[in-house]
Amino acid sequence: MSDPPRKLSRRAFLGGLALGAASAAAPGAARASDGYGKGGVHGRRAEELCAFLDISRCINCQQCVYACRETNGHKFPEPKKPFPKMYPNKVPVEDWSERRNVTDRLTPYNWLSIQTAEVEWQGKEYRLHIPRRCLHCQNPPCANLCPFGAARKLENGIVRIESGLCMGGAKCRAVCPWQIPQRQTGVGLYLSLMPRFAGNGVMYKCDRCFDTKVAKGELPACVEVCPESVQSIGPREEIVALAKRRAGETGGFLYGLEDNGGTNTIYLSPVPWEVLNEAVDSRGKHKPDLAAKPNVMANEENLASAVFAAPVAGLAAGVFAAAKSIRDRKGGADD
Ligand code: SF4
Ligand code: SF4
Numbered sequence: 001m002s003d004p005p006r007k008l009s010r011r012a013f014l015g016g017l018a019l020g021a022a023s024a025a026a027p028g029a030a031r032a033s034d035g036y037g038k039g040g041v042h043g044r045r046a047e048e049l050c051a052f053l054d055i056s057r058c059i060n061c062q063q064c065v066y067a068c069r070e071t072n073g074h075k076f077p078e079p080k081k082p083f084p085k086m087y088p089n090k091v092p093v094e095d096w097s098e099r100r101n102v103t104d105r106l107t108p109y110n111w112l113s114i115q116t117a118e119v120e121w122q123g124k125e126y127r128l129h130i131p132r133r134c135l136h137c138q139n140p141p142c143a144n145l146c147p148f149g150a151a152r153k154l155e156n157g158i159v160r161i162e163s164g165l166c167m168g169g170a171k172c173r174a175v176c177p178w179q180i181p182q183r184q185t186g187v188g189l190y191l192s193l194m195p196r197f198a199g200n201g202v203m204y205k206c207d208r209c210f211d212t213k214v215a216k217g218e219l220p221a222c223v224e225v226c227p228e229s230v231q232s233i234g235p236r237e238e239i240v241a242l243a244k245r246r247a248g249e250t251g252g253f254l255y256g257l258e259d260n261g262g263t264n265t266i267y268l269s270p271v272p273w274e275v276l277n278e279a280v281d282s283r284g285k286h287k288p289d290l291a292a293k294p295n296v297m298a299n300e301e302n303l304a305s306a307v308f309a310a311p312v313a314g315l316a317a318g319v320f321a322a323a324k325s326i327r328d329r330k331g332g333a334d335d
């Protein structure tokens, strides 16, 4: 049995990036070429960037967790306090700014965490570690249903949230099958526009190092740093072929091929996912589970909402541009 490649060849990797690298180059830029202001990218492409994670190789060393924080820390929120009181008082304050060191779950300051499951299957005991972050869905409900167009799928398949556009209403988390995005109160556009009436912050999640690494043709930090070569990354078609081949060779089980209509993160486990899902700690808020997920966007109500959201998102982008220009003239900052 041959070892899986650490990563696809540089040529294949860059091939996968070529479509979107240029468009993803400018952090926070609202440019037509990357879909901002135009409703983002819809539909699936064979060249989309996809990751493959063989969880049997993960030793829970956490190097990926800290590499992510180091690489993307400059995008973490710096909230203004005290927080404005919301009216009506129905949107809870979510403040992680005093708990930035938390690594055992996803937060605005921790975009990757490792879950552990101890299971017995077919008479054998397993202790498996599962790196968890945004799965970068092929048809992401977070992006399709964001009322402000802040969550978007880029041409290279990366799904990201533009912090300068996000009002923190958490629609993206509500419709995400794994409740991945996390809110920080006291930061973002709502403070300038409607500090007492809007969503109460900004949502944060893994952006696949779209600007810090991928736009430069480099591997995402968590992929690059892993000493056990848990992750491979490249064009989806090739990654799916690799994942299926490895599953066939090892008798393992895949997650992400069909979940939520297909994700650009494919996991391989030596035990069935329903067994892992029973064992993994998904108690408490916002610890993602491992259950099979139906396609959120196949729901007719969501499809109708997406059609409604698109023009509103365009309008919101215009409001954002105007607000930003006023702020820039006053010498203000985004967050
Ligand atoms: S996993 Fe959740 S946050 Fe990530 S792209 Fe899918 S729906 Fe969006
Ligand atoms: S791809 Fe980048 S942003 Fe996402 S978890 Fe890995 S290091 Fe963090």
Ligand code: SF4
Binding pocket: 057, 058, 059, 060, 061, 062, 063, 064, 065, 114, 129, 131, 225, 226, 227, 228, 229, 230
């Ligand atoms: S760096 Fe690799 S081995 Fe270490 S926790 Fe992350 S995925 Fe697992």
